[in-house]
Every structure is written in C-alpha cells, then in structure tokens.
C-alpha cells in the first residue's frame with residue numbers, strides 16, 4: 001500500500017515540476033491534493049485505476065456537491081420542490097455511480113470464478129465476506145461509497161490545511177524537513193519508518209485541532225438524558241461541534257487560536273483540560289476506522305512534498321474556512337511552490 005501511495009504522489013510532484021519549469025509556480029493545493037487522495041483511495045480500496053477510476057471520482061464528487069446543496073434544506077417545508085433539480089441530478093449521478101461500481105464488483109467476482117485471487121484491497125475483503133452470504137450487491141456498492149466519501153476528502157483537507165499553516169510558518173516547514181532528513185534520508189519511504197516522524201505527528205494533531213476536516217460528530221439520545229438540569233429527550237439528534245470545542249479558551253487556554261504543534265509533545269491531548277475536548281476522529285465505538293490509514297497517507301505526502309519543495313502563500317489566497325459537510329477553504333488554497 002505504501003508503494004501505491006508513493007507512486008500516485010510522485011506522479012503529482014512530477015506534474016508540478018513540469019508546470020514550475022514552464023514558468024507557473026502557482027497551484028490550487030486543495031484540488032491538487034483532493035485529486036491525488038481520491039486516486040489513492042480508489043486504488044487502495046477498490047482497485048480502480050485509469051479512465052474508469054477518473055470517471056467514478058468525478059461522479060462521486062458531483063453527487064457530493066448536489067447532495068450538499070439539497071441537504072442544506074433538510075427540515076425546510078417544501079424543500080423537495082425547492083430543490084427539485086438538484087435532487088433529480090443527484091439521483092441520476094447516484095445511479096451512474098452504482099452501475100460503475102457494480103460492474104467493478106462483478107468483474108472481480110468473474111475473475112474469482114476463473115480461479116483468480118479476490119485481491120487484497122477493501123473490495124477484495126468485502127467480496128470474500130459476500131461469499132459467506134453477508135452482503136448483497138447493493139450493500140457492497142454502498143460500503144465502497146462510504147469508504148470513498150469518508151476516506152479521501154477528510155485526509156486531503158487535513159493536508160490542505162497543513163500546507164496553508166506550514167506556508168505561513170516556514171520555521172515549522174524547516175523543522176519537519178530536518179526530521180524527514182534524519183528519519184528517512186535518501187532511502188525509500190517504508191511504513192515502519194513513519195512512526196519516527198514525531199514532530200510531523202504534533203503538526204498533524206495541531207492542524208486537526210484548528211481545522212477539523214470533519215467538523216461535527218453526530219449521536220442520538222437513546223433515553224431521556226439530564227444534563228445539569230436540562231433534559232435531552234429520547235430520540236433527539238445531537239450534533240457535536242468539534243470546531244467550537246477545539247477553540248474553547250476554557251479547555252485550551254489563552255493561546256487556543258495559535259498554531260503551536262509543540263503542545264502535543266508528549267501529550268496526546270495537547271494540554272486540553274478535558275480528555276474529551278480533542279476528538280477530530282470522534283469517540284467511542286463509532287470512532288473513525290480510517291485514522292491509521294490517514295496518518296500513513298499524511299506522513300507520506302508531507303515527506304515527499306517537503307523533501308522536494310518549499311511553499312509560500314500566494315497573494316491571491318483569501319482565508320475563509322467554510323463548512324460544507326467538511327471544513328474546507330472557501331476559495332481554494334493557491335500556493336507558490338518552489339523546488340529546493
């Protein structure tokens with residue numbers, strides 16, 4: 001899996017070099033990283049590459065935008081009518097994606113029947129489970145979609161916000177570059193070396209604190225709950241606002257809004273006064289299952305990028321974190337990239 005990730009990221013960096021050599025060093029980092037993270041999750045989770053992969057990625061993203069626009073009106077009377085066009089578009093795209101994913105699944109099943117191997121990616125594992133009768137074809141398709149949606153944009157946004165913060169904190173760019181040199185040096189990136197990138201882990205935590213890519217966790221009250229005299233009724237849906245919690249001065253202190261990765265040095269909770277105050281991956285039994293995969297991809301991307309390039313913010317950048325199911329830069333992230 002490490003090799004697959006390194007391959008996709010190196011292809012992106014080679015494209016950057018060509019563009020820089022042609023005289024244009026400015027990139028919209030958000031779309032660069034989202035495209036590559038999408039390619040990685042499509043390859044590692046369901047073995048989809050090439051033109052087919054590109055098409056599925058495009059459709060999945062289009063559905064996400066269409067759904068976001070229609071979800072804004074949840075609970076608004078007559079919202080179905082208000083949002084008729086978006087709903088129809090989302091349904092059409094949804095059918096197309098299901099059809100494509102189903103064709104990948106069937107192709108893999110056919111190759112299994114011919115004596116091939118089911119593959120060691122997520123789809124392979126799901127198909128194996130399906131052999132024992134656990135999943136219907138629709139459930140397999142749905143699982144693939146969940147992984148795609150949950151798995152690539154969050155990682156890409158963690159990296160996007162990291163590049164923004166490193167671009168305005170060159171001292172941290174240098175510090176991490178030095179760590180990469182010491183831990184990885186000129187050798188091949190291998191999974192077992194990534195644990196040695198300690199400062200990079202602090203930076204990752206600090207970015208996830210300041211700009212949590214998944215800005216909410218949801219729960220439902222399963223009984224009446226008394227919170228300091230206020231009763232939350234059984235069945236109430238609760239949205240936990242991670243952005244607010246991660247910026248609470250009472251929990252974090254006066255430097256809550258500052259970028260200070262060192263607060264995570266030797267402290268998993270970054271000095272937060274409450275152990276439940278830092279939860280970018282949620283909590284309890286439903287905690288994010290992709291957090292190790294994300295950490296791996298995050299460290300590989302940063303290692304490869306910072307070993308070859310330095311980054312600064314473009315004068316065109318407008319800081320506007322925007323809540324669109326995920327927390328993203330409202331106007332993209334234009335950065336100037338220069339080879340070292």
Ligand code: HEM
Pocket residue numbers: 146147150151152154155158212213214216217218279280281282283284285286287288289290291293294
């Ligand atoms: C920086 C990256 C990521 C962030 C910030 C993130 C955040 C979250 C959060 C907040 C939840 C809800 C947890 C809860 O309700 O307690 C969640 C759930 C989930 N995440 Fe992630 N995630 C990330 C990456 C990934 C990746 C890479 C994958 C898969 C490849 C993934 C798959 C999932 C799945 C399947 C769930 C639902 C788990 C369940 O309901 O049991 N996530 N994630």
